[in-house]
Amino acid sequence: MKTAQEEALEIAQILEDSKADDVSVIDVSELNSWTDFFVIATVHSSAHWQGLAKQIKDYVKENEMEIHVTHNKAVSGDDWNLIDIGPVVVHLMSADAREFYELEKLWHNGKKLR
Template sequence: MAEKTACEEALEIAGLLEDGKAENVRVLDVSELNSWTDYFVIATIHSSAHWQGLAKQVKDYTKENGMEIHTVHQKSSNGDDWNLIDIGPVVVHLMSESARAFYELEKLWHAGTVLK
């Protein structure tokens, strides 16, 4: 079986997040804009419990697909504001509504191509 591309992985992770009730899920191709990742998957979460459930799904997906999580960052002490999962070519941003509105990643990275 052929190895998945980073684009396919990003879109599959987006689907997992949607299945897990994340809202406003977007996939941005930022490969031409930086040297450290190719795709952002951005989704809105509603609580630290929601984040934990979605993070587990992402971690399970990476394990099943032979991917490595490089790092996980939290922007708030209780884990419900902005959580980042760096998988190398794909970076997953799980954000509260308020953090998403404040940081406006889609606007900041507007030169990227919206795939979803």
């Protein structure tokens, strides 16, 4: 069985291989009780995030994991998409949303793994 860190790093690699930009993994396990890792990536378009989301869902299914929640933060649904896999939360963000919300800055006390 894989650790949450291994899962987070594998998801990050999937995103990077699929042309997501500036993929980060942050260990937030010491900072909150609801997740252990954030995977944050910049996407280029609605079609791009939909393709990435499908790849993540396929990974989750192959690894017998479960998606708890998916959420879009924008009327159009393509600014910030969150996929909660329990110990790993994936943030697929437009460049504008990523710059505005600055999650890495907000969670700066977490350990950046990549």
